[in-house]
Amino acid sequence: STNSGGAAAGGAGGKVGIDHPRADSDFWNSYIKYADQMATELKVGKLNPTNSQNDVSKLVSNVQTLIGQGAGAIVMAPQDTGAIATTLQQLENKKIPVVSVDTRPDKGKVFMVVRADNRAYGTKACEFLGEKLGGKGKVVQLQGALGSINGRDRSEAFLECMKSKFPGITVFSEPTEWEGSKAASMLQTRLEQNPDIKGVYMHAGGVHLAPTLQVLKTKGLLAPPADPKHVFVVSNDGIPQEFEAIRKGDIDATVSQPADLYARYALFYAKAALEGKTFKPGPTDHDSTIIELPNGLEDQLPAPLVTKDNVDDQKLWGNQVK
Amino acid sequence: MKFHVEARNIVKRFGPTTALHHAGIQIAAGETHALVGRNGAGKSTLVSILTGLQRPDAGEVTFAGERAPSLADRDAWRRRVACVYQKPTIIPALTVAENLFLNRQGRFVKWRELRARARDLLNTYEVDVDAEAPAGDLGVEQRQLVEIARALSFGATFIILDEPTARLDGPAIERLFTRMRALREQGVTMMYISHHLDEVYEICQRVTVFRDARHVTTRQVYGLPHDELVTAMTGEATAAYQAGEHTIGEKTVLQASGLSLRGRYTRVDLAVRAGEVVGLAGSAGSGKIGLAETLAGLRKADSGTVTVNGRRPRQGDVPAFLAAGLGVVPEDRHHEGFVPFLSVGENGTMPIMRKLGRYGLVSPGRRRTRTETLIRDLDIKTDGPEQPVGDLSGGNAQKVVFARALVDDPSALVVMNPTAGVDVKSKQALLGAVEDAAGRGAGVVLVSDELDDLRICDRVLVMFHGRVVKDVPRGWTDHELVAVMEGIQE
Amino acid sequence: MTAGAPKVRLARFRDLTLVPVILLLLVVGAFTDPVFLTGGNISNILQQQASISLLVLAEAMILISGKFDLSLESTVGTAPAMAVMLAVPAAAGGFGLGVPGALVIPLAILAGAAIGAVNGFLIIRFQLSAFIVTLAMLIIVHGLLLGPTEGKTLFQLPESIIYLGSTTWAGLPASVWIAGLLFAIGALTLGYTRAGRSLYAIGGNADAARAAGIRVHRVLFGVFVTGGMLAALAGILETGRLGAIGSNMGVGWIFMVFAAAVIGGVSMDGGKGTILGALTGVLVIGLVQNILTLRGVSGFWQPVVYGGIILVALMISRVAGGKAQD
Amino acid sequence: MTAGAPKVRLARFRDLTLVPVILLLLVVGAFTDPVFLTGGNISNILQQQASISLLVLAEAMILISGKFDLSLESTVGTAPAMAVMLAVPAAAGGFGLGVPGALVIPLAILAGAAIGAVNGFLIIRFQLSAFIVTLAMLIIVHGLLLGPTEGKTLFQLPESIIYLGSTTWAGLPASVWIAGLLFAIGALTLGYTRAGRSLYAIGGNADAARAAGIRVHRVLFGVFVTGGMLAALAGILETGRLGAIGSNMGVGWIFMVFAAAVIGGVSMDGGKGTILGALTGVLVIGLVQNILTLRGVSGFWQPVVYGGIILVALMISRVAGGKAQD
Ligand SMILES: Nc1ncnc2c1ncn2[C@@H]1O[C@H](COP(=O)(O)OP(=O)(O)OP(=O)(O)O)[C@@H](O)[C@H]1O
Numbered sequence A: 001s002t003n004s005g006g007a008a009a010g011g012a013g014g015k016v017g018i019d020h021p022r023a024d025s026d027f028w029n030s031y032i033k034y035a036d037q038m039a040t041e042l043k044v045g046k047l048n049p050t051n052s053q054n055d056v057s058k059l060v061s062n063v064q065t066l067i068g069q070g071a072g073a074i075v076m077a078p079q080d081t082g083a084i085a086t087t088l089q090q091l092e093n094k095k096i097p098v099v100s101v102d103t104r105p106d107k108g109k110v111f112m113v114v115r116a117d118n119r120a121y122g123t124k125a126c127e128f129l130g131e132k133l134g135g136k137g138k139v140v141q142l143q144g145a146l147g148s149i150n151g152r153d154r155s156e157a158f159l160e161c162m163k164s165k166f167p168g169i170t171v172f173s174e175p176t177e178w179e180g181s182k183a184a185s186m187l188q189t190r191l192e193q194n195p196d197i198k199g200v201y202m203h204a205g206g207v208h209l210a211p212t213l214q215v216l217k218t219k220g221l222l223a224p225p226a227d228p229k230h231v232f233v234v235s236n237d238g239i240p241q242e243f244e245a246i247r248k249g250d251i252d253a254t255v256s257q258p259a260d261l262y263a264r265y266a267l268f269y270a271k272a273a274l275e276g277k278t279f280k281p282g283p284t285d286h287d288s289t290i291i292e293l294p295n296g297l298e299d300q301l302p303a304p305l306v307t308k309d310n311v312d313d314q315k316l317w318g319n320q321v322k
Numbered sequence B: 001m002k003f004h005v006e007a008r009n010i011v012k013r014f015g016p017t018t019a020l021h022h023a024g025i026q027i028a029a030g031e032t033h034a035l036v037g038r039n040g041a042g043k044s045t046l047v048s049i050l051t052g053l054q055r056p057d058a059g060e061v062t063f064a065g066e067r068a069p070s071l072a073d074r075d076a077w078r079r080r081v082a083c084v085y086q087k088p089t090i091i092p093a094l095t096v097a098e099n100l101f102l103n104r105q106g107r108f109v110k111w112r113e114l115r116a117r118a119r120d121l122l123n124t125y126e127v128d129v130d131a132e133a134p135a136g137d138l139g140v141e142q143r144q145l146v147e148i149a150r151a152l153s154f155g156a157t158f159i160i161l162d163e164p165t166a167r168l169d170g171p172a173i174e175r176l177f178t179r180m181r182a183l184r185e186q187g188v189t190m191m192y193i194s195h196h197l198d199e200v201y202e203i204c205q206r207v208t209v210f211r212d213a214r215h216v217t218t219r220q221v222y223g224l225p226h227d228e229l230v231t232a233m234t235g236e237a238t239a240a241y242q243a244g245e246h247t248i249g250e251k252t253v254l255q256a257s258g259l260s261l262r263g264r265y266t267r268v269d270l271a272v273r274a275g276e277v278v279g280l281a282g283s284a285g286s287g288k289i290g291l292a293e294t295l296a297g298l299r300k301a302d303s304g305t306v307t308v309n310g311r312r313p314r315q316g317d318v319p320a321f322l323a324a325g326l327g328v329v330p331e332d333r334h335h336e337g338f339v340p341f342l343s344v345g346e347n348g349t350m351p352i353m354r355k356l357g358r359y360g361l362v363s364p365g366r367r368r369t370r371t372e373t374l375i376r377d378l379d380i381k382t383d384g385p386e387q388p389v390g391d392l393s394g395g396n397a398q399k400v401v402f403a404r405a406l407v408d409d410p411s412a413l414v415v416m417n418p419t420a421g422v423d424v425k426s427k428q429a430l431l432g433a434v435e436d437a438a439g440r441g442a443g444v445v446l447v448s449d450e451l452d453d454l455r456i457c458d459r460v461l462v463m464f465h466g467r468v469v470k471d472v473p474r475g476w477t478d479h480e481l482v483a484v485m486e487g488i489q490e
Numbered sequence C, D: 001m002t003a004g005a006p007k008v009r010l011a012r013f014r015d016l017t018l019v020p021v022i023l024l025l026l027v028v029g030a031f032t033d034p035v036f037l038t039g040g041n042i043s044n045i046l047q048q049q050a051s052i053s054l055l056v057l058a059e060a061m062i063l064i065s066g067k068f069d070l071s072l073e074s075t076v077g078t079a080p081a082m083a084v085m086l087a088v089p090a091a092a093g094g095f096g097l098g099v100p101g102a103l104v105i106p107l108a109i110l111a112g113a114a115i116g117a118v119n120g121f122l123i124i125r126f127q128l129s130a131f132i133v134t135l136a137m138l139i140i141v142h143g144l145l146l147g148p149t150e151g152k153t154l155f156q157l158p159e160s161i162i163y164l165g166s167t168t169w170a171g172l173p174a175s176v177w178i179a180g181l182l183f184a185i186g187a188l189t190l191g192y193t194r195a196g197r198s199l200y201a202i203g204g205n206a207d208a209a210r211a212a213g214i215r216v217h218r219v220l221f222g223v224f225v226t227g228g229m230l231a232a233l234a235g236i237l238e239t240g241r242l243g244a245i246g247s248n249m250g251v252g253w254i255f256m257v258f259a260a261a262v263i264g265g266v267s268m269d270g271g272k273g274t275i276l277g278a279l280t281g282v283l284v285i286g287l288v289q290n291i292l293t294l295r296g297v298s299g300f301w302q303p304v305v306y307g308g309i310i311l312v313a314l315m316i317s318r319v320a321g322g323k324a325q326d
């Protein structure tokens, strides 16, 4: 009933419709800012971005509205990778290409998935902690929300890696629903129960960093890495405050989830799609690899582990935020 | 003459209804002034204006010549007037003691002292209530006594009593009057509203009559003929009610055997035959309401059986009782009587919804027709079948509850204080309706504290401390019956 | 009795106090974006509101009868998920029981009814606080989705459960027809049937309703069960629209459901309100969401605008309704 | 009047119907983990519940007076965030106004009072539904945190706002002392002052309270403002505990707040309940959370266990209280 997706073929006429997944976290906040910036930089015409407030049902509605407004390509970040299937099918029927940021839809055609591998985050954190602890001891994993795909990926990969590579390490998993308050309470209780916990993996620096440090501080466990009391902490996100904490020696590492690259390549691929370009699996010109998926392609962006050694690398997005 | 309280040219409208139309009242210092009128004449509306709860659309209120305070200044109003409202103003979750001293506890509450003062107050007014019981656990009339004790104990110079006796029995009324006389001797001014005109003669000096939202007359009570007063109220001459003859059938329609409920009544046996009107009398706490509620299915007895029309519905299961052919007027209209937001029509026809249409449908047209009959038969003053019952005057709401009991043409009827708050003329209509039902073959149990109501009964069962102590046939005198009720004569 | 006529008319209007708000929103929308008034966009709005409107219908009935149900939002995801898990193989996240796909819809509705029955049972039999019982049930029922699926999305679904929420009948999404039909049935039931009028009586004064011969417990139980079934149906429609059942389906809806019902004139204290009014409440919420999306209000400030509009709608409904709200 | 004595005792006990539940939980906890009964763990539990308990205190007062406030949970984050943003430089996410750090706590409390005042104003003056007004305010107030911070966590805070929530006085966290003190004040106020008793009167029957000369509007307004201030204080304590103000601070608390209050015997219909009872409700919730964490129940099934325990506590409180709940 609304206008068809002819824009994709024609190119020039279509605009990019962008839906942001949520507005209440540090990481996505940076992404949203970068998206505006990159659109100007790459000269991509875009519609007013919508925000689905972490609700896939709103995402579906928003996409419908964007289609109605004549979007020629859609950039989205579905936080529920299954429930977007019908919508992707509709977009495919209308020949509107989709770039999916951060998550890989389970079903339905996508032009490109732009993401760093969340499972890789979990594995990297596990390997780092496992080595630092010498393969034994106790660690706590502050999980995100179990209903979220990214939280689950990180959690599962972390647990699998621990089980296979460091069977001597006991892992306590705490579901925090991305809430600082729950994280603080659970970590505090767990430390009371197991004062010999030596490692923490936090799924989201934005919400978990401050509470974790606060708990460690009140327990007197905020000691320099050389001190035997030191608890090794690996974070996830790569926001400036984590870098600060790494420099101070409060935490040891973080996985830098590249908000800038997410935004840049989301818009890059959306523009390319509008212009009718296509891509093939293989290495890219920006230190990443495109892989083939059953339902499209995925550009796997690098997500470096940041430690004291590389924390001052100016290429890290966390060092570019003002 | 300088009046202690004066209301002039008061106009008050509620949507399409005009409750007061340039009406007024002038009450001299130290007098006890009666305000009478039919249900819906605007008496309670005037009370709410005189106590600062509502703002009149026009007109003026003065206290001792001074203009009334602004509505927001509740303290100023409370210094000028204390009131027993017609609608309950007890807070059920709080104790009796706290209700008595609501907002008068002092900045910091000294509970022990408060309780002691409450007990004193209750003793003074001879109210036999536990000061520490939650007020919600009290019976209707105990609550009324608490409200009265509260209003009278203020030390206010002007007290309004809006139908305080509608829920009280004889001895309680006497005690109230004793208090009122004492207050009058101390110079307290009072406004007294009641539908019992004999009370007006007993306690008041002057009387003001309202009719259809207008002031009709103000007269000295002394020497005012009763008929003239009634005529002023109703606008026409009205004869006293004459009880009719009842043809009592063979069939027993309502029967109780061996009924007991701990703390309320013990081993009661009773049988009501078709066409018979049986009264149930007793002083406060005699258990008559508890018994009537059990007969109506509202309450479950500990032991014993209730039979309605040969059927034995499960006790406490009201729908089953109603299905067996029972009609009921509950004691407290606010509690079990009506649904305030729903219309006169819906409230009145609630038990017969299944008869107002097929397949579970309720036809508004049929409901309307049916309701119009009810409104006419019982003389309910309302804008029409669609008016919410919550907006009706107290007496008219009571008539709706009464209508609901009669609507299904019941073969057994249990009515508790059915004429509470109903005006002289309407009372005749209601008693007439009871007798009509009996005439159609219904057996009636009539519980009442009003001896006038009991006069239509073929016999009166008198209860004392939870037992039926005497079966008094027609033809009793007030004195005889009261003596039995008080347990003076066995 | 001639005075009756204007009363009726006035009462009728009271259901429709939000109509000016809706008209205003239509004008604002038309100025916001030319797309707004296209058939496609309007049909989208209706489809987007179809599932949540069923929850509003359910909640309106429950509120009118003087009760409360928070757990409806969890039923939206859990009822269809349960049914689906019975049907799909273990590889697709199911229990591998092999229940035929055709049974999925009836099973989902049954699951909804069962959840409603548990609510009703606890609230009525044990006389527990409806707010807290259904709050606990909100948590438990959502847990019954999280637990077996371990938070994973179910996306290999039997065709039957997709159909209703994704097909179109006569140019309009089937879910819109279904919601429309159910609202019509709801409005007629509450306005013109014994059962419907009993809800008002119970909500207005349960003791008086009982004394008038209404089987209060039975009616209330029926309302909770119906509510659960409507929530399950909402879940089925939503499943079809999304093509999968995520572990967060329905989560967070309940506040909007209450907002829609109350803006639409349903009282939180029971006994007051109409289904038609509730429908206007749903439409207001749907239009506001659509306009905000079209305008592209920044996600950060969207809540402020959104909440502000709810307040304004509430005030209009208060002023036009003329009575204090509870 | 000798019957008085046992009555009082019974009424006193009614506040404490949850004490057996608490004892049971202590026993279960002791068997779950040897750490449970250590001073450190108990002190942790108390600290973890300190901020939410202030919300329960606020909500209990509001519920007793017959009203409702959902927006408290948003105030927890927004009030301190506003104050902090006034004080910190733009680089740290502030407005760069350079308000002195020492003023942050008073400013936060003031912000809380202002939010409460807006609620009170809308609900009382305009006679709007408290549920929906505060629902809209919940959204708006949270938006007032999201908007200016753009969803970023405020990490660089003035020392003053960290102090209360992170320090220890005489071996116990300061927040526990503060919460304890405020509960004591609350219990005394509601039990033994005219103002406190007037809350019960208003909640029990607002018309009767007005007739008795209680300034209903003024008291209600005061209650909403006090509620907002308590929520702001809860936010200050929480800020100290977490060391930062995330954009989700307080979000999702309100349901637990209601659960604690109602389990503790406060009626959703107003006029009933005590502060002491509400406190026992908080303790139950805190103990359950702690035991679940110590046991390490799988996150997927935690909601089911959790909701189940709320239901059981509710039933016990019902059976022990002996009265139907509303
Ligand atoms: N809040 C209201 N809304 C609409 N109408 C009302 C309201 N209050 C009173 N009325 C109407 O005003 C009229 C006068 O009522 P009022 O209560 O003053 O009568 P009354 O003289 O006290 O009667 P009764 O003897 O039955 O108590 C009635 O017709 C009633 O329906």
Ligand SMILES: Nc1ncnc2c1ncn2[C@@H]1O[C@H](COP(=O)(O)OP(=O)(O)OP(=O)(O)O)[C@@H](O)[C@H]1O
Residues within 6 Å of the ligand: B137, B138, B139, B141, B142, B169, B263, B264, B282, B283, B284, B285, B286, B287, B288, B289, B290, B291
């Ligand atoms: N709700 C109640 N709960 C407990 N006891 C009650 C209750 N209502 C009344 N009672 C007590 O039960 C006894 C009998 O009360 P009942 O109301 O049956 O007597 P009654 O003869 O109708 O009294 P009255 O003439 O005062 O209405 C009284 O002592 C009364 O105090």
Ligand SMILES: [Mg+2]
Residues within 6 Å of the ligand: B043, B044, B045, B086, B162, B393, B394, B395
């Ligand atoms: Mg009156």
Ligand SMILES: [Mg+2]
Residues within 6 Å of the ligand: B139, B140, B141, B285, B289
């Ligand atoms: Mg009685």
